[in-house]
Amino acid sequence: MNKYVYADNAATTRLAPEALEAMLPFLGEQYGNPSSVYSFADGPRRAMAAARETVASVIGAKPDEVVFTSGGTEADNHALAGAVRFGSKKHVITSAIEHHAVLHTLKKLKKEGVEVTVVGVNSDGIVDPAEIAAAIRPDTAIISVMAANNEVGSIQPIAEIGAIAREKGVLFHTDAVQAAGHIPLDVERMNIDLLSLSAHKFNGPRGVGALYIRRGSRVSTLIEGGGQEKNRRSGTENVAGIVGLAKALELSAADMESEGARLSTLRDRMIDEILKIPDSHLTGPKENRLPGLASFTFGGIEGESLVLRLDLAGIAASSGSACSTASLDPSHVLLALGLTHEVAHGSLRLSLGRYSTDADVDHILGTLPSTVKLLRAMSPVWTE
Amino acid sequence: MYTDKVMDHFSNPRNVGVLEDANAVGQVGNLKCGDIMKMYLKIEDGIIADVRFQTFGCGAAVATSSMATELIKGKSIEDALKLTNSAVVEALEGLPPQKIHCSVLAEEAVKSAIADYYRRQGIDPTPIVGCTGDCDACHAHNHEEE
Ligand SMILES: Cc1ncc(COP(=O)(O)O)c(C=O)c1O
Numbered sequence: 001m002n003k004y005v006y007a008d009n010a011a012t013t014r015l016a017p018e019a020l021e022a023m024l025p026f027l028g029e030q031y032g033n034p035s036s037v038y039s040f041a042d043g044p045r046r047a048m049a050a051a052r053e054t055v056a057s058v059i060g061a062k063p064d065e066v067v068f069t070s071g072g073t074e075a076d077n078h079a080l081a082g083a084v085r086f087g088s089k090k091h092v093i094t095s096a097i098e099h100h101a102v103l104h105t106l107k108k109l110k111k112e113g114v115e116v117t118v119v120g121v122n123s124d125g126i127v128d129p130a131e132i133a134a135a136i137r138p139d140t141a142i143i144s145v146m147a148a149n150n151e152v153g154s155i156q157p158i159a160e161i162g163a164i165a166r167e168k169g170v171l172f173h174t175d176a177v178q179a180a181g182h183i184p185l186d187v188e189r190m191n192i193d194l195l196s197l198s199a200h201k202f203n204g205p206r207g208v209g210a211l212y213i214r215r216g217s218r219v220s221t222l223i224e225g226g227g228q229e230k231n232r233r234s235g236t237e238n239v240a241g242i243v244g245l246a247k248a249l250e251l252s253a254a255d256m257e258s259e260g261a262r263l264s265t266l267r268d269r270m271i272d273e274i275l276k277i278p279d280s281h282l283t284g285p286k287e288n289r290l291p292g293l294a295s296f297t298f299g300g301i302e303g304e305s306l307v308l309r310l311d312l313a314g315i316a317a318s319s320g321s322a323c324s325t326a327s328l329d330p331s332h333v334l335l336a337l338g339l340t341h342e343v344a345h346g347s348l349r350l351s352l353g354r355y356s357t358d359a360d361v362d363h364i365l366g367t368l369p370s371t372v373k374l375l376r377a378m379s380p381v382w383t384e
Numbered sequence: 385m386y387t388d389k390v391m392d393h394f395s396n397p398r399n400v401g402v403l404e405d406a407n408a409v410g411q412v413g414n415l416k417c418g419d420i421m422k423m424y425l426k427i428e429d430g431i432i433a434d435v436r437f438q439t440f441g442c443g444a445a446v447a448t449s450s451m452a453t454e455l456i457k458g459k460s461i462e463d464a465l466k467l468t469n470s471a472v473v474e475a476l477e478g479l480p481p482q483k484i485h486c487s488v489l490a491e492e493a494v495k496s497a498i499a500d501y502y503r504r505q506g507i508d509p510t511p512i513v514g515c516t517g518d519c520d521a522c523h524a525h526n527h528e529e530e
Contacts, residue, residue: 305394308394341415379440380420380439381440
């Protein structure tokens, strides 16, 4: 088999060697607990402070507004549960295409009496800020809309939503797990109060993330204990992970423009070529999409079979078909775009990243049409 | 996630395609649920002389169809009717729990084709074959809600 082509960067990414390098001392000799007063802990303590500054500067925040977490999921849980548990306001506005880290958290919070308004999206997978504005009530505690979607790559109008939230005095959270390190984010310009990010989506390590919490935001803590992170997130810090997160984010921010342009070109080449396959359709918008993410549906075939066939041909991709989700329903995102179950079963997501090459795309484009053809030949619902 | 046997039948499905001179054809499942199996049989003197299948569905759906065709090829109608979904699962050396319904579909596809064989001869298949899945399509997809 030739080299394996990894085209599932929206699921997770390869750790940047530079990030690994930066992490190693903190997995080795620099094991002091940052909370300790002695000099042996100075190294880890300084490294954490530097990491916090890096993250803050990339998103336009102040260092003390950055709280490190165990990942995007925890950051999302913290933002939502923290906002509704703080005061008496118990209404939340969100979108139909959020990650389960948001939607399942809200489902759980409903059991605590929280009311949720879920705003739909258009057929490109984009939220209409006017619908968010219309859903605001006197008891709305928080608006949570993701910066970019993980399945169809649609970039959301978060600056507009932020402006609305600010004007109405409602907290605004954005799940920027897919966006951070890939598209520009600025918490000031976009009026963001809470922002979740996760290192492993931008070539940092898995299991570490951050929640930006604007100074003065009324948000309860999620995890209680020893009072680390200025009492906002307890637990002895994952210093190596935090250092790796910061290094990876710094790298991504440094060449965001050139990488974005390079990946968009590769992505559009994939889109143009793949749409030549009969009965193939792009999901999500043509413009305003994440640079590396191309997503499709193919009539007459099922996504998991397609993913398994591509794997046999040396390509890692993913699908939102029912068979590839834990439930027996296709992805809620594809359904929210207005796709039928029938169509959503034939979905495929190809997501490129920092280490994707022209040759990778050549291999994908050389393999996919014949793979689709092969599966259609054995499909009882496909007719040429 | 799948056993080697499942991947073998998925990547190299046996008896896949259309059987032009089939005298029994059955289709089960539906597009909404995400899997459809179509089974073509050529029955001669009560024996399944030849078989083909077409499947729209996940890896397990393809593998269970393929295995089911292997298990009934050359068998009598009576023996083919005795094919159970658990026999298919066993022959595949196991399936993930959420994929068991695919094996049910494979069993039903065989029964549905045999029912068609009887119907073509003016014989009511229900007493012989029983439910063939098309009586309550999608029943294997009981959605679990917390
Ligand atoms: C949009 C979005 N939010 C949240 C998450 C969860 O992040 P993590 O895997 O770091 O918990 C993911 C990734 O899985 C994601 O794509």
